[in-house]
Amino acid sequence: MFDLRRWGARTGGSKDAAKDRLRLVLMYDRKALSPELLNRIKDEMVGVISKYMEIDEEGVQVDLDQNQDQAMLVANVPVRQVRRGAGGVSR
Amino acid sequence: MPGRVVVITSGKGGVGKTTTTANLGAGLALEGYRVCLIDADIGLRNLDVVMGLENRIVYDLVDVVEGRARLRQALIHDKRVENLYLLPAAQTREKDALNPEQMKELTAALAEEFDFVLVDSPAGIEHGFRNAVAGADEALVVTTPEVAAVRDADRIIGMLEARDLRNPRLIINRIRTDMVRRGDMMDIDDIIEILAIELLGVIPDDEAVIVATNRGEPVVLQSRGRCAEAYRNLVDRFLGKDVPIVALDGHSKLLERLRSWMALGRRPVSG
Numbered sequence: 631m632f633d634l635r636r637w638g639a640r641t642g643g644s645k646d647a648a649k650d651r652l653r654l655v656l657m658y659d660r661k662a663l664s665p666e667l668l669n670r671i672k673d674e675m676v677g678v679i680s681k682y683m684e685i686d687e688e689g690v691q692v693d694l695d696q697n698q699d700q701a702m703l704v705a706n707v708p709v710r711q712v713r714r715g716a717g718g719v720s721r
Numbered sequence: 722m723p724g725r726v727v728v729i730t731s732g733k734g735g736v737g738k739t740t741t742t743a744n745l746g747a748g749l750a751l752e753g754y755r756v757c758l759i760d761a762d763i764g765l766r767n768l769d770v771v772m773g774l775e776n777r778i779v780y781d782l783v784d785v786v787e788g789r790a791r792l793r794q795a796l797i798h799d800k801r802v803e804n805l806y807l808l809p810a811a812q813t814r815e816k817d818a819l820n821p822e823q824m825k826e827l828t829a830a831l832a833e834e835f836d837f838v839l840v841d842s843p844a845g846i847e848h849g850f851r852n853a854v855a856g857a858d859e860a861l862v863v864t865t866p867e868v869a870a871v872r873d874a875d876r877i878i879g880m881l882e883a884r885d886l887r888n889p890r891l892i893i894n895r896i897r898t899d900m901v902r903r904g905d906m907m908d909i910d911d912i913i914e915i916l917a918i919e920l921l922g923v924i925p926d927d928e929a930v931i932v933a934t935n936r937g938e939p940v941v942l943q944s945r946g947r948c949a950e951a952y953r954n955l956v957d958r959f960l961g962k963d964v965p966i967v968a969l970d971g972h973s974k975l976l977e978r979l980r981s982w983m984a985l986g987r988r989p990v991s992g
Contacts, residue, residue: 643904648868649911655868656875656915 657694668692675705684710696708722833724755727839728857730881732842732873736865737894740930740939742841743771745861747939748956750805752834757796757806759828761853762843763818766810773937774799774807783811786823792830793959801942806835816848821855826860828856854881859919866896866907875916890919892955895926909966921953923966924948 658664672692677687686708695704729742742758750756760768763783769775780790785808792808799805808831811818830984831838842853854860860881864874866919874891881889893912913920924930927948933940941952957964 645904645907645911648907649915652868652871652915655872659872659876660879662796 655695661719668694671703672705675707679707679714683712686710723829724834724836724838726828727837728842728854728860728886729839729863730842730850730853730860730877731844731863731870732846732877733864733870734862736870738844739767739771739841740865740934741861741892741894741902741924742768742839743939744941744952744960745956746837746839747772747799747802747805748782748941748952749837749839749959750802752956752960753804753836755804756837756839757808757831757835758930759808759831759838759840760810761819761824761840761878762849763810763812763814763816763852764812765843766812768807768841769797769809770937771934772799772807772939774809775937778809781809781811782827783818786827792827799819801938816843816852819852821851821856824852824855826856831936846876850877850880852942854884854886855911857886860886861892862889862918863892864912864916865894866901871907871912871915878916878918887973888919890921891916892921893923896923897926920966921958922951924951924955 668678669692672690675692676687676690680687688705689708691704691706693704695702729738729745731738739760739762746756746758747897758768758772759782760766761782762768766781769778771893780795782795784790785792796806796808799807808827828838828840838856840853840857843849854922862877862881864870878889891913893909896909897906901908909920909923925947927946929943929946929948930940934942939952940946940948941956943949954964954966
């Protein structure tokens with residue numbers, strides 16, 4: 631087998647990349663965060679946020695992302711304008 | 722009491738299902754158990770060549786299922802070990818020449834005669850896999866320390882559990898202690914943490930397996946060598962004996978350290 635050490639090169643630590651990538655891919659594979667589920671989360675978020683601000687529903691993106699050693703649920707919500715009275719307690 | 726029907730599976734191809742089946746089977750037979758190996762990979766049979774029995778095939782699994790041969794006629798006796806038999810796959814047929822119902826009947830009939838019936842599953846998650854698991858009481862999942870193999874193992878574990886094959890056990894094949902040590906290969910703990918199933922055994926990556934396969938002799942039949950030892954430990958653990966996994970690891974680490982001292986300045990000994 632080709633042995634990198636023979637050429638004086640050292641890689642090292644690539645197993646962490648393997649583990650992180652596996653964790654993320656398995657999250658999708660296990661259907662815990664299937665596209666359908668992500669869509670449902672997105673729809674509910676749109677519902678909640680729309681109570682307070684006018685948003686561009688077409689532009690909303692919800693995705694599972696990887697940030698260093700952690701999976702992140704990242705939502706991009708374009709806001710058109712904040713509704714009048716949204717900051718108040720009573721309506 | 723009927724014997725145990727055990728399916729050996731992996732999802733991904735090329736991780737060592739067939740080699741594992743051959744060595745686990747031969748190892749169990751060495752311990753005095755009556756063992757029958759079934760090659761369930763219709764159309765792509767391999768277990769016969771790994772076992773070195775390819776020249777003795779007259780009838781195959783599909784001949785039995787379709788009534789052209791009796792079960793006893795199709796079984797090939799491995800003369801090196803008492804009580805070790807192989808039921809070969811059909812080579813010139815398609816995977817749909819067999820259905821899960823037929824496989825259930827077949828494994829049930831064999832379980833009457835044998836202590837262990839080991840089914841070597843084809844790669845994939847389709848027809849061949851469904852046949853292979855149909856009659857199984859328990860499952861072993863083989864993986865290697867690679868992203869693709871572990872991912873497929875995870876998928877297979879899910880499918881096994883959906884088929885009521887609860888608590889499949891894991892065999893990690895082709896681990897390289899030198900790469901693990903420098904952080905370039907996932908170790909046992911990494912894989913177990915990700916897959917969250919019970920570990921049955923770890924087999925080091927070793928040329929001895931390739932050499933043995935070239936000759937058609939399961940490596941477990943050799944009296945010496947770390948792979949033979951690893952397979953014997955696997956067999957013992959399968960039989961419920963308490964053999965620590967770390968014993969193999971520590972042993973090989975020491976050996977490797979000795980080797981590297983002796984080979985100082987020379988090309989490192991791999992694997």
